[in-house]
Amino acid sequence: MDAVKQSLLFVIGVSVDKTKTSIQPVEWRDGRLCLLDQRRLPAETVWLTFDDANTVAHAIHDMVVRGAPAIGITAAYAVVLAARHAWNIAGVNWKQAMTAPIARLEASRPTAVNLKWALDKMSDLYLALPDEQAPEQQLLELAVQIHQSDIEANHQMGRLGAELIETGSQVMTHCNAGALATGGFGTALGVIRQGVAEGRIEHVHVNETRPWLQGARLTAWELLNENIACSLNADVAAASLMASGRISWIIVGADRIAANGDVANKIGTYGLAILAKYHRIGFMVVAPTSTIDWQLSDGDLIPIEQRSPAEVTQLAEKQIAPEGIDAVNPAFDITPASLIDVIVTEAGVVRQPTVETMKALQNGRNM
Missing domain, CATH: 3.40.50.10470 (Translation initiation factor eif-2b; domain 2)
Structure with a gap:
């Protein structure tokens, strides 16, 4: 199993130490972002699925996901979704199509600096990629790394x-x-x-x-x-x-x-x-x-x-x-x-x- 797949398994909960906590509010499943809707807890456990960065920005603002580190992780995955969409609609001009969704994400919760920190890391990567290269896989690897590093830092x-x-x-x-x-x-x-x-x-x-x-x-x-x-x-x-x-x-x-x-x-x-x-x-x-x-x-x-x-x-x-x-x-x-x-x-x-x-x-x- 390659490193990316191993990291993805860690992120969706397969490798997490269950003696510590089995709760994770952000998951990447089958190419889409899944968020545990924290507005519905504790009465209901409801997962929402996203494949569009703009709707993720709304979810951050509306408190579907909250907490500075979780917001940053969510934004990192949203950049992956934005890049996929930009590549599909613009091809080699995909970077120009990234400006608007990045701005919407950054404006969604202005106080939590982890949001901007994660967006800056993701932006630095995508701006360094060749225009003719599909960006999704490399951005996903970085988003997974941000997610996994946060869990390790918490411990x-x-x-x-x-x-x-x-x-x-x-x-x-x-x-x-x-x-x-x-x-x-x-x-x-x-x-x-x-x-x-x-x-x-x-x-x-x-x-x-x-x-x-x-x-x-x-x-x-x-x-x-x-x-x-x-x-x-x-x-x-x-x-x-x-x-x-x-x-x-x-x-x-x-x-x-x-x-x-x-x-x-x-x-x-x-x-x-x-x-x-x-x-x-x-x-x-x-x-x-x-x-x-x-x-x-x-x-x-x-x-x-x-x-x-x-x-x-x-x-x-x-x-x-x-x-x-x-x-x-x-x-x-x-x-x-x-x-x-x-x-x-x-x-x-x-x-x-x-x-x-x-x-x-x-x-x-x-x-």
Whole structure:
């Protein structure tokens, strides 16, 4: 079996270590992209199939797939679909036909830097290919590599992050930074999975994460599927739980990290970091190095996606607020580096992130 086929088997779940997690939200099957529709969980497990890059862009925007690493992987496969279509309609002029779908994909979720990172890698490859060469196979090989590398990075981050947690700890997490948000295993939930396996974590407190309820719908579903002891709490209960003295760490993912260590993550993360600092609780951010935007000096420069007010005024399409009320709905907030104790990446752990310690990570030095 050649390397590409072996990698494809890994991606669709044949080679994944089932003792860790069997959940993968993105699959490439029979020449098409398949996405687990995360809007339907936990009530239904529904897979959607795509053979057009523009519909994939809509799926990313509409939250069929979410989580920065998973969005990047999805976009990489969407470039394969775009290249196939461009070659079929334009032949040797196929590169010109790639501009529009790439732009639509990049605009689908502006905060998650993994999206642009993956598109840049795929674009660099296709631009270097000869005009007369069909691009699909080589682009598919790179998309598979991006997918597989993300899973491997998740396991490495899980090991590094778990080492920081004392045996018998209780932790809190926000949103979903699990297998559903990545190629598989998870960032924040990867650390939690590893910590549970090593006996370091005995209980997980799951914030519901309004307004999309990713904690209530997705994180709770992942943890229950693996019999990990957990409890769900309203976001507004987080402070009271921290004050109880039971929680040792807040563990979250990230959608973009600036060069100084400021972090963009799901709305509500900033408030948790402030609470954690007050209660002297460790605050851990877990994300692959592809989430770091070295071009942005600080978090003030990170674009924050503003979503529809209806996501706040409605619940499951049922109006829960007075008709006509305006609503503010930023999808993310910025947590200053000064509130973060550690950033865990596959390349190493940054303690007390600053411009200097982040540069050490970039340069591969000890942090």
